[in-house]
Ligand code: ADP
């Protein structure tokens with residue numbers, strides 16, 4: 618089935634996501650007209666997913682639609698911001714109605730869940746690529762940033778990092794897992810990440826700095842530390858690994874994927890010692906799913922300590938992403 622550009626936009630992207638009263642004019646005109654609350658700062662982020670780069674060729678369309686919004690929601694979560702509006706630039710090789718129906722269902726279901734309205738976009742033909750710009754709000758002077766951490770602050774991470782990287786390896790047939798429920802869980806953590814918007818909102822007033830982990834926990838912890846003019850030490854023994862990840866890969870590889878694998882879209886944040894008690898009382902870790910994994914330190918750089926010794930990844934001789942022999 619081939620659709621005209623007008624039919625395609627009308628069928629799949631008009632009325633996508635939440636109906637919001639602050640959208641004066643959405644999809645259909647030359648531009649959207651949006652009402653920004655007077656007492657809020659506008660928060661903006663954009664992310665692109667390219668087929669074959671950010672997701673494997675042939676990935677389920679619903680997952681591509683979900684992820685192009687989820688990765689942006691994750692950026693807003695890391696700022697402690699409240700999402701509101703999205704604009705989608707979609708490039709598709711052809712107007713395939715079945716693919717587009719699945720893509721828009723994945724995108725629009727997540728948009729409804731997070732009260733985001735899709736207010737515009739652009740549709741072009743070419744190699745598959747989806748870019749979404751997200752707009753949201755932040756109360757002045759409460760946004761979380763990467764740069765507020767201090768030496769001595771505790772470092773926490775949400776969720777169970779590494780699952781998504783294992784899910785991607787499964788999608789690429791570079792990992793095989795015998796237990797179907799374990800494989801399904803890990804796959805869905807890659808295909809349908811759950812952005813931590815509610816946690817990010819609640820971390821304001823507790824966290825000194827925050828980042829979302831998209832490129833790997835260790836690398837993103839290093840980015841937060843550098844932005845805060847600190848170093849960071851993570852404790853290997855404290856990494857919160859899922860049972861599924863350990864069953865799929867074994868302990869050592871699970872740790873490596875948790876530290877170095879990407880696509881988790883969890884939050885990594887620092888908390889001053891004086892605020893840790895309040896954080897853990899007001900946001901119980903088991904309920905909010907986060908764990909302490911390390912500390913910001915004065916000495917620059919990112920290190921992982923295993924039984925108190927600094928791990929050397931460069932010379933470990935271990936290919937973390939290779940299929941087990
Ligand atoms: P123009 O040529 O003026 O840029 P278009 O014909 O590209 O307008 O788009 C018509 C309307 O549809 C615009 O309001 C635009 O924002 C919206 N739109 C186009 N593509 C998408 C899309 N993929 N998702 C959401 N809105 C879209």
Ligand code: MG
Nearest residue numbers: 738739740741
């Ligand atoms: Mg256009």
